[in-house]
Structure formats: C-alpha cells, structure tokens
Amino acid sequence: MSTIIEMRGISKSFGPVAALSNVDFRLEPGSIHALMGENGAGKSTLMKILAGVLRPTSGEILLAGKPLSLSSPRDGLDAGISVVFQEQSLLANLTVAENMFLGREPRTRWGGIDYPTMRAKTREALAQLDLDFDPDRQVAELGIAERQFLEIAHGIHANARVMILDEPTAALNAADVDVLNRNIRRLASEGCAIVYVSHRLEEIFELCDTVTVLKDGALVGTRPVSEMNTASLIAMMVGRELSDMFPPRADETGAPMLGIEDMVLQPGAAALNLTVNAGEIVALAGLEGQGQSAIARALVGLHVPVSGHIHLKGQTVPLPLPRESGLLKMHAAGLGFVPEDRKEEGLLLNLSVAQNIALGRFAGVPAVAPASGTRAVVQRMMDAMNIKAAGPRARVGSLSGGNQQKVLFGRALAAEMDVLVIEEPTRGVDVGAKAEIYGLLRDFTAAGGAVLVLSREALELIGLADRIYVIHDNAIAGEIAATEATEHKLLDMALSGGKAENA
Amino acid sequence: MLPLLVVIGIVTWLSIGTDEFARPGNLSNLLAQAMPLLIASIGQMFVIVVAGLDLSVGSVISFSTAILALDAPGYLTFPALFMLAALIGATNGIAVTRLNVHPIIATLAMQYVVLGVTRLIRPVSGGTVPEFVIASVQGSFLGVPMPVFWAITVLAIGWKVLHASRFGLHLFAIGGGMASGQTSAARNFGVPETRIIISAYVASSLFAALAGVFLAGRIVSGDPNVGMLFELNSITAVALGGTQLSGGVGSLQGTAIGAFLLALLSNGMNLANVSPFIQTVVKGGLLLAVVSFQRRRKMGL
Numbered sequence: 001m002s003t004i005i006e007m008r009g010i011s012k013s014f015g016p017v018a019a020l021s022n023v024d025f026r027l028e029p030g031s032i033h034a035l036m037g038e039n040g041a042g043k044s045t046l047m048k049i050l051a052g053v054l055r056p057t058s059g060e061i062l063l064a065g066k067p068l069s070l071s072s073p074r075d076g077l078d079a080g081i082s083v084v085f086q087e088q089s090l091l092a093n094l095t096v097a098e099n100m101f102l103g104r105e106p107r108t109r110w111g112g113i114d115y116p117t118m119r120a121k122t123r124e125a126l127a128q129l130d131l132d133f134d135p136d137r138q139v140a141e142l143g144i145a146e147r148q149f150l151e152i153a154h155g156i157h158a159n160a161r162v163m164i165l166d167e168p169t170a171a172l173n174a175a176d177v178d179v180l181n182r183n184i185r186r187l188a189s190e191g192c193a194i195v196y197v198s199h200r201l202e203e204i205f206e207l208c209d210t211v212t213v214l215k216d217g218a219l220v221g222t223r224p225v226s227e228m229n230t231a232s233l234i235a236m237m238v239g240r241e242l243s244d245m246f247p248p249r250a251d252e253t254g255a256p257m258l259g260i261e262d263m264v265l266q267p268g269a270a271a272l273n274l275t276v277n278a279g280e281i282v283a284l285a286g287l288e289g290q291g292q293s294a295i296a297r298a299l300v301g302l303h304v305p306v307s308g309h310i311h312l313k314g315q316t317v318p319l320p321l322p323r324e325s326g327l328l329k330m331h332a333a334g335l336g337f338v339p340e341d342r343k344e345e346g347l348l349l350n351l352s353v354a355q356n357i358a359l360g361r362f363a364g365v366p367a368v369a370p371a372s373g374t375r376a377v378v379q380r381m382m383d384a385m386n387i388k389a390a391g392p393r394a395r396v397g398s399l400s401g402g403n404q405q406k407v408l409f410g411r412a413l414a415a416e417m418d419v420l421v422i423e424e425p426t427r428g429v430d431v432g433a434k435a436e437i438y439g440l441l442r443d444f445t446a447a448g449g450a451v452l453v454l455s456r457e458a459l460e461l462i463g464l465a466d467r468i469y470v471i472h473d474n475a476i477a478g479e480i481a482a483t484e485a486t487e488h489k490l491l492d493m494a495l496s497g498g499k500a501e502n503a
Numbered sequence: 504m505l506p507l508l509v510v511i512g513i514v515t516w517l518s519i520g521t522d523e524f525a526r527p528g529n530l531s532n533l534l535a536q537a538m539p540l541l542i543a544s545i546g547q548m549f550v551i552v553v554a555g556l557d558l559s560v561g562s563v564i565s566f567s568t569a570i571l572a573l574d575a576p577g578y579l580t581f582p583a584l585f586m587l588a589a590l591i592g593a594t595n596g597i598a599v600t601r602l603n604v605h606p607i608i609a610t611l612a613m614q615y616v617v618l619g620v621t622r623l624i625r626p627v628s629g630g631t632v633p634e635f636v637i638a639s640v641q642g643s644f645l646g647v648p649m650p651v652f653w654a655i656t657v658l659a660i661g662w663k664v665l666h667a668s669r670f671g672l673h674l675f676a677i678g679g680g681m682a683s684g685q686t687s688a689a690r691n692f693g694v695p696e697t698r699i700i701i702s703a704y705v706a707s708s709l710f711a712a713l714a715g716v717f718l719a720g721r722i723v724s725g726d727p728n729v730g731m732l733f734e735l736n737s738i739t740a741v742a743l744g745g746t747q748l749s750g751g752v753g754s755l756q757g758t759a760i761g762a763f764l765l766a767l768l769s770n771g772m773n774l775a776n777v778s779p780f781i782q783t784v785v786k787g788g789l790l791l792a793v794v795s796f797q798r799r800r801k802m803g804l
Binding site: 113 | 663667669672675676678682683685689690692693696751780
C-alpha cells in the first residue's frame with residue numbers, strides 16, 4: 001500500500017518545554033492506526049499538527065508524497081484531513097445542517113442558501129452512519145454521542161482521506177461504541193486512513209491493525225498490532241527508569257490530617273474513602289477523566305459530589321460544599337487548593353508577583369482588616385522558593401512557567417495552610433524547576449503538612465508520593481505504596497479498573 | 504413571545520381605552536414614528552449578532568440628515584451620504600477586528616467624531632432636503648402611505664440578508680462561537696471572520712444612514728441632534744426582541760417587534776397623557792422585565 005501521509009522529524013515546543021521531538025509518523029489508506037502513549041506523551045500535539053491546529057517547530061508533512069503546508073484547520077480539511085477532537089468544535093447555536101455545511105454552503109440561483117439541498121445531503125451523510133436525526137435540530141439540543149457522530153459525518157461529507165479520532169469512545173456508551181466501530185471499519189474499507197487515539201487496550205486489539213507508541217514526546221516505535229499483546233504494548237509505553245530528581249520520602253508519618261469518607265462523586269458511582277496523614281504526600285493516579293480531579297475539586301466546592309464527608313484536622317465537614325463559599329471556607333480551615341491550569345484558574349497574569357502571593361493571606365480574615373506585613377511575607381516566599389523575577393513588582397505573566405508555578409505555591413504557603421490539594425504540580429515546567437518544586441513539597445510535609453497531589457505523569461507520582469490511590473470510573477481501584485509502585489503496575493490498575501491484583 | 508404579547512396587550516388596551524388610537528391617521532403616524540427606529544435597529548442587530556455594539560448609529564443618523572440638507576443637488580448628496588456611511592462603518596469594523604479595539608470604545612469614538620463633523624456642517628437645524636426624499640416619506644402610492652412601503656422594503660432586505668443568505672449564516676456562526684468561548688470555531692470552518700465582521704459594521708452604518716434619510720423626509724431639514732439616543736434605543740429594541748448581546752442568537756421578527764413596541768409605548772402613553780418622564784421610567788422597567796424573563800440560548804423569540 002502506498003503511504004498517504006508521512007510526517008517526518010516533527011518537533012514542537014511550547015516555550016522552553018518540548019512537547020514533541022523528532023517524531024516520524026506514516027499513515028496508509030485503509031489502515032486503522034492506533035496512537036498510544038501515556039498522558040502527556042504528545043499524542044494530541046502530534047494530531048493537532050496533522051490537523052493544522054498547531055504548526056510544528058520543525059519537520060515536514062507529506063500528503064501522497066507532496067509537501068503539505070497547513071496553516072489552519074481549514075487547510076487540513078481541504079487536504080482531506082478531518083479530526084474529531086475530544087473537545088467539541090461544533091457551533092451550538094446553529095442547526096445540524098448548518099454545522100455540516102458551514103463555510104461551503106450550497107447556493108440557490110438567487111444567491112441565498114439552498115436549505116433543501118443542505119437538509120437532504122445532511123440526511124444522506126447521517127444515514128451513512130445509520131443515524132437519523134433532524135437536520136433542523138439545534139446542535140445545543142444534541143447529546144455528546146450525537147455531536148460526536150455529527151463531527152464524524154462532517155468529516156465523511158468533506159471526503160476525508162484521513163480521519164483522526166481522538167479518544168472517540170471516552171464519552172460513549174457500549175451501544176454507541178458499536179455503531180462507531182462499525183463505521184470506522186467501513187470508512188477504512190473504503191480506503192480512508194484512520195488514526196485512533198485511545199487508552200482502551202481492548203479497543204486497540206479489536207479494531208486497529210497498526211500501533212504507534214509515543215513516550216515523552218518521542219517515538220518509541222510503530223508495530224503491527226498482530227505482533228503485540230497487552231504486556232508488550234504496556235512495556236512499550238512505559239520502558240524507562242525512575243530518575244533521581246525526587247527528594248527522599250518521609251520516614252514516618254503523623255496523625256491523619258485529611259480524610260474523605262464515603263464520597264460519591266456521581267450518581268451510581270461507588271463511595272470512596274481515603275486518608276492523608278501529616279508529613280505524607282498522597283497521590284491520585286489514573287487515566288485522564290476518571291474522577292481524580294473531581295475528588296480534588298470536591299474538597300473545595302468546585303465539584304458537587306452526591307454525598308460524603310471530609311475530615312480535616314479532626315473537624316468533620318459534610319459534602320457537598322457550597323459552590324460559592326466552599327473554597328474560602330476550606331482555605332480558612334487550613335486547606336489550600338492549587339489548580340491545574342495556572343494561567344486560567346490560578347494566577348492573575350496581569351498582576352505582580354507580590355499581589356499574586358498576597359492574595360492567599362486573607363482567607364478567614366474580615367475583608368476590611370488591615371493588610372499588614374505583606375511585603376515581608378512576599379519577600380520571604382520569594383527567597384524561600386527561589387522565585388526568579390525582576391522583583392516583587394514584576395508582572396507574573398512575564399515569568400517562566402516554573403517560576404509562575406512557584407508563585408502559585410507561594411500563595412498557598414503564605415496563607416499558612418496545613419493541607420495542600422495540588423493538581424498537576426509541574427505541568428509545563430522544565431526539569432530543573434520540577435526538582436525544586438518537589439523539594440518544596442517535601443519541605444512542606446516535613447514541617448508537618450499533608451499533601452494530596454494528582455498528576456498525569458505516573459513517574460512523577462511514583463517518585464514524589466508516599467502512597468498512591470489509583471482512580472478508575474469515579475472510584476478507587478486500588479491503593480499502593482509508592483516504593484512498590486511501577487508505571488507498569490499503575491497503568492495496569494488504571495486500565496483494568498482494579499480487576500487485576502492490587503500489588 | 505413575551506414582547507409580542509405586550510404589543511398585543513397594549514394595542515387592545517389602547518383601541519378600547521382611547522378614541523384616537525385606532526384611527527387610520529394615528530396608525531399611519533405610529534408607523535412613521537416607528538420607522539427610523541426600526542431601520543436603525545435592523546442595522547444594529549447585524550453588529551449585535553456578532554457580539555458587537557454600534558454606538559455611532561445616532562451620530563450617523565444626524566450626519567445623513569445634515570448631508571441631505573446641504574446646498575447641493577440631491578443626486579449628489581444622496582449617493583454621497585451612503586458612501587460616507589459605508590466608510591464610517593468600515594472604519595468601525597477595522598478598528599474592532601484589525602486594531603482589536605473593544606466595539607463599545609471603537610464606535611463610541613466614532614460617535615464623537617461623526618457628531619463633531621455633523622455640527623461643523625450644520626450647527627443648528629435648518630436647510631431643505633431634496634424633494635424626492637420628502638415625497639418618498641410623506642407621500643402615498645395607490646392610496647397607501649409611503650411608510651408602509653418603507654417597512655416592507657427594509658424588513659424584506661433585513662430578512663434576506665440575515666436569515667436567507669450565506670452572510671447571515673456566517674454572522675450567526677461567528678457570534679455563536681464568541682458566545683460559547685470558541686472564538687476560532689467559525690474561522691476553523693472556513694468562515695472569513697474579519698471580512699464578515701467589518702461588513703456587519705458597514706451594514707449597521709448603511710441602515711443608520713437610511714434611517715437618517717427617512718427622518719430628513721419627515722422633518723424636511725437637516726438637524727444635528729435628531730439622531731440623539733438612537734444608538735441606545737436601537738440596542739433596547741434589539742434586546743427587547745430577544746437577541747442575545749453575547750452574540751449568535753436573535754431574529755429579525757424579534758427586532759421588528761421590539762422596535763414597534765417602543766414606538767407603540769410612546770404613542771400610547773402620549774395619547775393617554777402620560778408625562779414623558781414617566782414614559783422613560785416605563786421604558787427602562789419594561790426592558791429589564793422582558794429581558795429577564797426571556798429564555799436564553801434559543802434562536803429567535
């Protein structure tokens with residue numbers, strides 16, 4: 001078979017952080033090609049480059065042997081490359097038919113939009129997927145599965161030669177998955193090249209013929225699926241030693257600081273219990289979107305669980321917390337939350353380092369109380385954390401990712417919290433700053449604090465934490481001491497949802 | 504549907520409660536009163552659908568009456584005022600898209616500029632407007648007063664452009680993307696975003712100029728203050744009609760109902776001898792009440 005897409009030596013970096021380095025990727029027509037790798041391995045970045053959403057820092061893309069330059073998703077679509085991303089890209093205020101044809105609407109003789117043709121062709125394209133919903137329905141009224149099928153229909157209608165499906169089954173139920181798989185096979189048999197990004201091993205073995213594995217932004221290898229089994233595939237995805245950037249673990253831990261009792265995250269989910277002791281770093285591991293972040297956010301009222309209790313330093317707080325005041329209440333009680341997305345949810349990028357750190361100090365203090373001693377606290381934090389900035393008045397947006405992350409920690413530490421709940425402590429942070437941040441967290445627990453951390457990087461969790469809970473499907477699938485954990489074991493527990501033995 | 508019910512309610516109440524309301528003379532007068540606002544509101548809606556606002560509408564209306572009242576032949580001033588209005592709209596659009604100025608600031612600045620120029624041309628009201636403009640507004644055809652034809656024409660144009668053209672669909676697509684935070688969604692579909700947004704501002708200015716022509720025909724002169732508050736009243740009419748200021752949701756019939764509702768309100772309260780100050784209070788209260796009771800995120804009313 002001839003190659004339809006060849007990506008050669010693709011590299012992409014976001015600032016100082018390299019997301020992809022020198023990756024080769026080839027696609028053949030009629031093949032269903034699985035793209036695998038741990039969270040953050042660079043799968044989505046590679047696919048966004050192929051779709052024209054991102055431009056590579058270096059490397060080239062060949063379409064049927066000819067160089068292809070993509071500067072927008074439109075270029076990708078015109079070249080026959082169609083993507084169904086996890087995040088939705090449909091316009092909810094328009095109808096199904098309008099979304100199908102937006103940008104290339106059929107016209108009537110008088111220059112108006114030919115709605116009858118649009119409706120008919122939309123029905124046709126949906127019928128090819130064995131779907132039957134009204135082209136005049138507003139997309140806002142559609143369910144997630146229907147939207148996903150609509151995006152696929154959009155790709156089919158654009159005569160896609162390459163169809164990228166980024167975790168298409170994440171939000172679908174079993175019946176919808178069957179419909180989807182049938183359609184994927186049909187598309188492939190018609191000569192479409194399909195890239196299938198998924199974490200579900202059984203789907204890969206059932207559906208795909210080739211698999212490419214990425215790790216830390218680099219290519220591990222491309223193999224026929226028939227030569228692989230579950231063990232060899234996991235080995236390909238893991239295969240790396242623990243590095244020695246982590247500080248030593250605690251020798252002994254103290255009394256329980258934070259406890260979660262019978263928390264039910266969603267209707268129908270199992271109740272979950274966990275404890276974090278003083279002096280301990282406890283991690284939540286698992287595949288993306290299994291509920292780790294919901295647990296962390298439920299602790300500060302940013303996620304509304306069905307029921308449960310929190311025990312914080314011997315004090316019992318019923319769940320759910322009020323959405324409006326939960327965060328402030330827990331802050332006042334000594335629990336700090338460091339959100340995952342520091343730019344969107346954490347820092348005020350236009351304000352200074354000092355203002356960002358000082359913000360944390362005023363939980364539990366009357367709003368009109370005088371703010372004294374702030375300058376000294378800010379200076380102490382900047383020194384202790386080795387924040388590299390032009391001064392306390394430097395704009396946070398001008399700092400590097402690692403220093404921004406330290407400012408975010410500085411805010412929580414300045415507030416003198418006892419328990420920290422941290423999402424993704426080192427996202428978009430370079431290696432040196434990572435080691436510093438790990439050290440800071442250990443210092444915090446050595447002084448009697450407790451940390452609950454979650455991260456997409458299994459290695460980070462193993463190296464940093466004392467104990468790890470693996471989350472699957474909004475419940476705890478297993479608990480493992482970090483000294484016994486390996487990436488392989490965590491992945492196994494996370495993939496099988498606790499059906500395998502809990503080592 | 505709420506504004507429509509209010510309109511029907513007011514019409515019923517006025518027809519029963521007052522002798523003057525249902526007379527043909529008053530009805531035709533009501534239509535003529537409503538017309539400039541209707542025209543300006545249709546233009547305003549183009550901009551609001553793409554999540555913008557046009558505050559220069561009022562000044563453009565005054566400006567076009569001033570141009571028409573210049574001491575020059577109508578065959579020169581008439582096309583010239585539309586060309587100038589298009590230029591004003593294009594400048595607004597370019598400021599918003601290319602220079603990244605917030606729509607309120609961009610069009611507020613333009614409001615001042617155009618107001619100043621208008622006062623330079625015609626410091627106080629006066630002059631005369633071409634005969635054909637007066638005839639097209641005050642005359643009648645086949646026994647039907649001209650404003651009826653104006654209404655049919657502007658509604659037909661507005662309908663065609665907003666709801667039956669590619670341009671209209673693209674307006675809604677861009678606005679829908681902005682309203683839901685996917686600012687590049689429409690562009691990713693291949694919609695020429697910048698060009699469409701600029702065209703929306705041009706359309707708004709052209710409709711404002713047309714509203715100015717109608718007003719000039721009614722007052723038979725140029726007036727630097729005649730367009731005052733039209734920018735806010737047109738936004739009120741559009742909002743009353745169910746168009747979301749966050750973009751992407753709205754309908755022409757809604758805007759038409761909103762504009763008629765405002766005209767009806769002042770006509771009716773004048774007939775009922777309500778003080779103009781109270782009228783303003785009622786207008787504000789009505790706007791708040793109607794918009795709070797509207798269901799969000801639905802197309803149209």
